[in-house]
Amino acid sequence: MFYVCPACESGNKLDLNFDIKEYVCNTCSYLIDVENNKHQKHIKIPTENVVLDIGQKGIIDNTEYTVTGIIIRKYGTSIFWREYYLKDTKGEDAFLSESDGHWVLLHNIDKMDVKRKSWNSLILEYGAVSFRKYETTECHIHAAAGFFEERLDFGISTYKEYVNGIYMVSEEKSKTSVQYFSGKHISKYKVKKAFGISNLPNYSGIGIVQPFYVNVKHTINIMAVSALLISLIQLYVVGTRTNKSVFEQEINFADVRNKEMVSKSFDLSGGSAPLKVEVSSNVDNSWANVGLGLVNEKTNEIVFASKDIEEYHGYEDGENWSEGRRDESFNFCGVAPGKYHFIISAEKQETPKVMPPSYYATQDGSLTLSRDNNGTINVTNNNTMETTAFGDSKMIKEDTTSSLGQFVHKTLGKADIDSLLNTNLAAGATTPELTENKSVKIKAEWLPVSFRNFVFVLLFIIGFVVAVWFGRKSFERSKWFNSSNSPYTYS
Known part of the structure; x- marks a missing residue:
């Protein structure tokens, strides 16, 4: 369509054809009466956070829309929101409403399809879904641009908004008509992608149909399936365990002096679990040290560990004392099934020279x-x-x-x-006998599969679901905070 403005004689073009009654000249900003081809009044140009242009095209949900009109409505002295009039290739209307960075896609609906509950004036029903009244707002047109099928009403209009989750029904009442619209929240990123916009207004507060950050129902389903799978895996791992004591050997210190020993191989079958190693040596007022490298023979991955064995005792101030022990233990955590061997090193404290008194x-x-x-x-x-x-x-x-x-x-x-x-030994003196510490014993035991991590994960899943559920409740309370018809009570 193409119109020449009677006020400034500039052209106004739109790549669509539909019947219009008024348009706002894109050059002089006069409101033009199409039927009489005359200008009526000068209109303020939409500037407040307007991000779309007349004639701009975009695809939403596989439908191509063209922006045909822009209206900025004003409530009170400083509250604005934007309405973008859209028309698809079949001539059907749609509307994008944006307020504080929150977007809603709306379509006209027949007022006969809207039912009211006689027993509750706050409830409205549309499509077998009940909507609760959020607020009543009186506003007027502050600025406008584009082409319009109906004459613009610059008087006071009353908006009543009814909400259910991310859906809404809006009632627009002016002096001449009453219109109803059904709307659904649309992501700002979806709008940005649809129209190829580089910047959009930032979010401010919570939109009246803004969805919670996660889908609670889907989250519960996913967490429930995850918990079931984890339980089945844990059951399988426990049920397939076949080994317990997997290695036992006594190593002479003399055999590993200044060198390492490679042990015999052993197999671990079943699920991953800790490998407990016990080491013991006949230390007596002395120490010994054992170094172990656990080698996965398939991957050649090596995990090293070292353990000191110490035991000391004596007599002091009339009392016997002792500290340390002759056996120690430690774990290789999360050992996977497979074939393994140890690389063993060991050393001990040298026996001191003892002479008879x-x-x-x-x-x-x-x-x-x-x-x-x-x-x-x-x-x-x-x-x-x-x-x-x-x-x-x-x-x-x-x-x-x-x-x-x-x-x-x-x-x-x-x-x-x-x-x-x-030649003059003390009476009855003999050379004290010292305990000879010749070896260290090593024993490895594959422990039962730990339930600690399993329980921790389940508790985390349960805690996450509970947090999401309470977060959703808190989010809904915050969403309705500015409504005079909130179903929640606030202290």
Whole structure:
């Protein structure tokens, strides 16, 4: 269609043909009466957050629409919303309404299809669905552009909006007519894609038909199916377990001194589970260390672990004390089924040299020598009661400067101190027997499948569903907060 404005003689073109009664000149912004071809009044140009243009095309739900008109409505002194008039290739009408960044796609409906509940003035029924009244709003046309099949009414119009979830029914009442529209929330991203728009108004608050962030029904169904699958997998894993004790071997420290040993292979069948390893060694006031590398023979993946074994005891302040233990355990977590072997390394604390206690005193009693289990020699000048401890007899011979050293050399001369002590053992003294620590024992046990993670996942699923459900309730309360007809009570 093509019209020449009688006010400014500029052309107004639209790539559609339908009967119109008025249009707003895109050059001079006069409202033009088509039948009389005369301008009526100057119209304010739509500018407030308008993102579509007259004649712009877009595809929504596989239907191509053309923007034929734009109206900005104003409520009060500062509240605006935008209505975009659309027409498809078959001549059918549709409307895009945008307020605070929230979009609704609307279509005309027959008012005879709208039923009212006599027992409740807040309820309206359309298509066997009940809608609750949200608010009544009085507004007027603030700005307009495009082509219109009906004459624009610049007087006060009354809008009544009825809501059910993401759907709504809108009643528009002016002095001359009453119209009904059914609407559905449409994503701003869908509008952006449909019309190829780079920027859209940002969201502000919650739209009256804005959907919750997730579909609660679908979420519950997905979580229920997930919980069922996880339970079936757990049941299968538990039912297919066949192994318990999978490895046991005693390793001599001498066999792994400065090198590693490769163990025999063992098989793990069933579901993934922890592999518990127990190590023990005959430590006695000493320590030992075991290093294990668990090798998956199919993937050659290696997991390393190391464990210290320590045990100490003694007698102090009249009481016996002890700490540590001769056996320790640790886990390789989440070991998958397959064929494995260990790479083993081990070391221990070397056994200290122990000597029998001995005692020697000169005939005149002026000098006393005593040796303890550790080989330490205590030298005492009985005339002065001076005592010094020496690590061994060689250190005594080398001491020629101290007064006690000089006294020892003068008294004993070149006598062999070790020979004197060895021939004069303390009464009943014998070399203490030390526990010989020659080996470490390694035992591996594949534990039952853990239910801890299974229970944790189920609790997480249940908690997530509960959070979504309460979130939806809170969201709906917030959505109705600005309505004078809210079904919720607010403190």
